[in-house]
Amino acid sequence: xxxxxxxxxxxxxxxxxxxxxxxxxxxxxxxxxxxxxFFGLLGPNGAGKSTTIHCITGIAQPTAGQILVxxxxxxxxxxxxxxxxxxSPQEFNVDIFATPDQLCNYMxxxxxxxxxxxxxxIDELIARFDLEKHRNVKFQKLSGGxxxxxxxxxxxxxxxxxxxxxxxTAGVDVEQRHDLWGFLKEMNKNGKTxxxxxxxxxxxxxxxxxxxxxxxxxxxxxxxKQDFMQDGKSVEDTYLEITRTKESQK
Amino acid sequence: xxxxxxxxxxxxxxxxxxxxxVVIQTLIAPVISAALYIFIFGTxxxxxxxxFEGVPYISFVFPGVxxxxxxxxxxxxxxxxxxxxxxxxxxxxxLIAPFSYLEMLIGFVxxxxxxxxxxxxxxxxxxxxxxAVTLVNPVAFVFYIASISAxxxxxxxxxxxxxxxxxxxxxxxxFVITPLTYLGGIFYSITFLPETAAMITRxxxxxxxxxxxxSSMIGYSEANTTIxxxxxxxxxxxxxxxxxxxxxxxxxIRS
Numbered sequence: 263x264x265x266x267x268x269x270x271x272x273x274x275x276x277x278x279x280x281x282x283x284x285x286x287x288x289x290x291x292x293x294x295x296x297x298x299x300f301f302g303l304l305g306p307n308g309a310g311k312s313t314t315i316h317c318i319t320g321i322a323q324p325t326a327g328q329i330l331v332x333x334x335x336x337x338x339x340x341x342x343x344x345x346x347x348x349x350s351p352q353e354f355n356v357d358i359f360a361t362p363d364q365l366c367n368y369m370x371x372x373x374x375x376x377x378x379x380x381x382x383x384i385d386e387l388i389a390r391f392d393l394e395k396h397r398n399v400k401f402q403k404l405s406g407g408x409x410x411x412x413x414x415x416x417x418x419x420x421x422x423x424x425x426x427x428x429x430x431t432a433g434v435d436v437e438q439r440h441d442l443w444g445f446l447k448e449m450n451k452n453g454k455t456x457x458x459x460x461x462x463x464x465x466x467x468x469x470x471x472x473x474x475x476x477x478x479x480x481x482x483x484x485x486x487k488q489d490f491m492q493d494g495k496s497v498e499d500t501y502l503e504i505t506r507t508k509e510s511q512k
Numbered sequence: 513x514x515x516x517x518x519x520x521x522x523x524x525x526x527x528x529x530x531x532x533x534v535v536i537q538t539l540i541a542p543v544i545s546a547a548l549y550i551f552i553f554g555t556x557x558x559x560x561x562x563x564f565e566g567v568p569y570i571s572f573v574f575p576g577v578x579x580x581x582x583x584x585x586x587x588x589x590x591x592x593x594x595x596x597x598x599x600x601x602x603x604x605x606x607l608i609a610p611f612s613y614l615e616m617l618i619g620f621v622x623x624x625x626x627x628x629x630x631x632x633x634x635x636x637x638x639x640x641x642x643x644a645v646t647l648v649n650p651v652a653f654v655f656y657i658a659s660i661s662a663x664x665x666x667x668x669x670x671x672x673x674x675x676x677x678x679x680x681x682x683x684x685x686x687f688v689i690t691p692l693t694y695l696g697g698i699f700y701s702i703t704f705l706p707e708t709a710a711m712i713t714r715x716x717x718x719x720x721x722x723x724x725x726x727s728s729m730i731g732y733s734e735a736n737t738t739i740x741x742x743x744x745x746x747x748x749x750x751x752x753x754x755x756x757x758x759x760x761x762x763x764x765i766r767s
Contacts, residue, residue: 278767313767319608322767341513341610349608355601359533371522372609 266333268424268455269295269318274327276313276479287313289479290327295424295457295472300450302470303459304501310479311459312352315428319349332423345373348422350413352429352459358402362393362412365401366419373420380419387415390445406433414442425449426457431465443469463498473497475504516611520619523606527593527623531630538589538627539634542581546635549577550642553699564701567730574644575726576698578635579660583693583721585631586661587685590624590668595681598672603765613759617666617752624665625658632657645729652728659744660721664689666751673764692718702734717743 276288288310295301305311316322318329320340329336336343356365366387370380388397391411396404401412410430417425427446431439439462446469450456460466466473467487474484483490483504490500531538554570561569597603606616639645647653667684675681696718702710713719720740727733759765 316767320766321604321607323762339513341516341612344608344610345513347608351604353601355604357596357600357602364529368522368526369605369609371525372516372519372605372611374516374518374610376518 264297264332266297267294267330268297268299268332269293269457270328270330271314271318272328272330274314274317274329275325276310276317276322277325286479288317291476291479291481292327293474293481293484295455297455298450298453299455299472300446300470301455301457302466302473302497303457303476304463304466304473304497305459305476306505309476311476312428313479314476315349315351315426315457315459318426319347320344345420346423348417348420348425350410350417350425350427350430352432354401354409354413356401356413356416359400361398361400362404362408362415363388363397365412365416369416370419375420383419383421384415387418391415392441407435407438410434411438411442424455424457428459429461430458431460431462439465463496463501467491467497475501477505513610516609516615519609519611520615520622523619523623524626527589527626528630530593531589531627538585539631542585542631543634543638546577546581547638549580550574550639550644553577554642554644565732567732568644570642570644571646571730572701572726572732573699574639574642575729576722578632578639578657579698579722579725580693581631581635582628582657582661583664583689585628586624586664587668587671587689589627590620590665591672591675591681592668593623594620594669594672595675595678598765607762607766613756616759617756620669621662621665621755624668625661628657628661628665647729648731649728653725656721656724656728656744659748660725663721663744663747663751666748666755669755670751670758673758692716696722697734698722717747720744 271291271293274288274291275286278285278287291310291314303311303314313322317324318331318336320336324337331343331346334343334346360368363384366384367380370383375383388394391414393408393411393415396408401409404412410433414430431442434442443465446456458466458470471487472485473487473490475482487497490497550570550573553573558569558573563569564572594603597606606619611619636645667689671681671684695713696716697713702713702719705713714735720735720743723733723735724740724744727737
């Protein structure tokens, strides 16, 4: 197995707008996610989590800094870098008239997977996420939980090395959330590197072994889950302690 | 990394799926419009006009009707597909996939050209029913159809990137494309026009589009073919560079 980290973010800056409308969403952050890690990225709304994810995946252009996925620069060698990342975004960025089957099929095609392999992979994912009955139902007709599962299936179609899940269980009921946790644990155990953002901190505590908190575009704490759970605290206790301090609220 | 051939084919196939999903809007409506144009201009009015330069009026008009449909189909396909993707954030599916900026250009333009070819084929069938179709130079015909379709697909992409509302999506079509199309000699010969109007028509690029298709179909041309080729290829290359650069900058699609 390679020693290269799965993700290296070096001095990333992302500024939106110009002049008076200028807003620094990500302010010189550096992060390393090792191969096989289950990494939790926490922070309040607007802290810079999604912007960081967008910079990794190509949805946003970094203003400065460097991002390497498996050693591949996401700006200079963007085509190769994109084959290594799968994204299940916070917002449903889909054609709502397409079915889960079609969404996976189109996405698999975009990643250059041939028809036979694509169909095999779609069948596996549809079965894995229990979407058999819904595979030919339009996305707009699916429940919140089914939509999330369809997004996950789409994110996994090309078997990415790095899976990024931005609020994957928002709107998902408790049973389905636990099913999903089991699936994510299993994938991680089999070597998949996963980055997870979530407002459900018990989810982060249950799944992740490395955690970073981002606030106002800066990393304010980073460490192992044990670092966040010292003195009998939960991850949520530590999170609130950090995000409520004056320093972090600047 | 190698050329994303499967990815591009998927983009084209997705446009075919989208076209068939709204078949009344994308295929049936343009075919009905074209059939009405052919019937009215070709049969009703054309029946009272003697042949023009040895060509029946219906055959003279048909290339213009076809061009009108090509322009509308290409522009609508590219502009609505991309604008809808921006609106629903479905564009992110393309942004996170391994497409180069040139491949994105080929994907969007090729998708629009694919739909235009479907529309063109159906209109050619209608034209055959009316006895309006002749084809003296099939290679030139395919060249003109594909290049004109590509030009309007790229214009559609630029408008789809610029537009902030469905209303703005129609601005270029209403105020520029439609007037220039009708004033570009699609239904008449510029020999019917006064000298000044004929001169103005000669600086209208749409005149060269219509003339190119007409010359490939009936062998009659009123424009300088070399100038026409320069105009068409110049627009294809110029717009191609513009759209590739817009994709590279991520204008309105990449934050």
